[in-house]
Amino acid sequence: MSTKQNQKFEVATQLTKLGRDPAEQFGFVNAPLYKGSTVIYKTMDDLEHRRSRFTYGTAGTPTIANLEDAWTQLSGAAGTVLAPSGLGAVVLALLSTTKAGDHILMPDSVYRPTRNFCNGMLARYGVHTTYYDPMMGAKIEGLVQPETSTIFLEAPGSQTLEVQDVPAIVAVARKHGVKTIIDNTWATPVFFKAHEHGVDLSVEAGTKYLGGHSDILLGLVSANAESWPALRATYDSMAMLPGADDCVLALRGMRTLHLRLKEAERRGLEMAQWLQARPEVSRVLHPAFESCPGHENWKRDFKGASGLFSIILKPGYGQQDLAKMLDGMSIFGMGFSWGGYESLIIPFDCGQYRTVTSWKPEGLALRLQIGLEDVEDLKQDLEQGFARLGSA
Structure with missing residues (x-):
């Protein structure tokens, strides 16, 4: 079913349709599990020009693509990439919006492993982090510097559950040409459509509600059209993808999400x-x-x-x-x-x-x-x- 056809339905119906196509699956309701590293090309010319939907295991499989496509439609994004954990998704998002010498703004209520990544690895690579009061809303403009590339949000905040004023912060970011990333794990796209509120990249720990059974580790990052090329390029350069079995479990979890x-x-x-x-x-x-x-x-x-x-x-x-x-x-x-x-x-x-x-x-x-x-x-x-x- 096409994206346009699916979007006319309510979210509960959409979740039963996303990421599967019985017409291409010999009539079976669920998509098959694909595992593999090597992709065989028919001709030398095809091989030299990488003429294949999937060029190698690190570029994804039909199973991974099913989950990516499903999440893209659910979140209203231009594209989605996957990671082996929620923290891995945070890392992918931040690496796609930062470079050495950049400055980022991070809420003081953020998930502690995200803080550790900023204070550790990002700092070693020359990215400076300023923490801000999650409830300051539009006043965050006073913290924006010429080198600021990213404003990170988490709504609600980790442990203390403060709900940020996302539209106000996004408006400041757009005014200054700054990218926004939100950790949307608590609400998921079912309860909060981050991209509809102007956020550039939305991070989800699929480990939590998408999986739903405490048996997988998974992260997802969706991006709008403007941020999608950089996110996909970062993903392709790292080949940090989850296992196919976890993607199948995530697709199963999506049906009852x-x-x-x-x-x-x-x-x-x-x-x-x-x-x-x-x-x-x-x-x-x-x-x-x-x-x-x-x-x-x-x-x-x-x-x-x-x-x-x-x-x-x-x-x-x-x-x-x-x-x-x-x-x-x-x-x-x-x-x-x-x-x-x-x-x-x-x-x-x-x-x-x-x-x-x-x-x-x-x-x-x-x-x-x-x-x-x-x-x-x-x-x-x-x-x-x-x-x-x-x-x-």
Whole structure:
């Protein structure tokens, strides 16, 4: 089905059609899995002129192309490239917009591995990073320098869930000829169309909601027409592509992405509201809550909320109390990911590494990923955990 034909449908229908063509697959519903390195050419002339849709395994396979094409259509982009992880996608995007001597702007709330890449490898290659308050909006113009090539956004922010004013920052970037990149993993293109809001490159950790089952590592970068050639050239020069099996699992995950996101939204909101009423909880950090920084931006620009949010406990609890709570959880696991079917909970303290904004919450902070377990069971697990917290 052509892009134009597919775009007339709602997103739930689109997701069932993207990245497959039964007419070219002997009638089978799903596309076959292609694995390989070598591509055979019919003639020497074809070989010398690289006359083939796929020239070598590092240039992609039909399986990889199916996922790239599907994501391009879903995100409304000019093209998509893949990476073996979400961080790999961030790296590809940044390398396609920067060169030695450039300056970039990075939100202080950014995913910590992205910060580490900027402070480490990018710095070694002569790219200077300035961190900015994610809530400064159009005031970011005061930080733009003649050498600024890129403004990076992450909405909502990692762990603390601030929702940036994307249109305002994009307007500043366009005024100064600066590229914009957004980490859109929390919302995915289902809940936030980054390119429709003027963002040049959109990064997604397909490890999370696209995969949906905690069994793959995958990154995706989509680009608008202006930024697509540089992104593709960067990708081709590195051959940093994922395995075909992971692409097949991602395509399978795409079919239920909308259903799982809507269910994650419903469950996440119910759990967040329940936690807000708990005596142990001081406040909830959730973009759909009016108290969350940038809530008005979320309400204006986003079509939904996923199942990841954070809470701040009331003062008085210590690390030993928290360990007693978390070590005894029956359903919630402790792990550094989200977007899968299982519920997760981790403590965090981003005050250790943020450099521009102050993170001094009134109590200990926890990030929760709400999975597909029964909500009442999840409440009971947390209730028992809070009892251990209080008894300690």
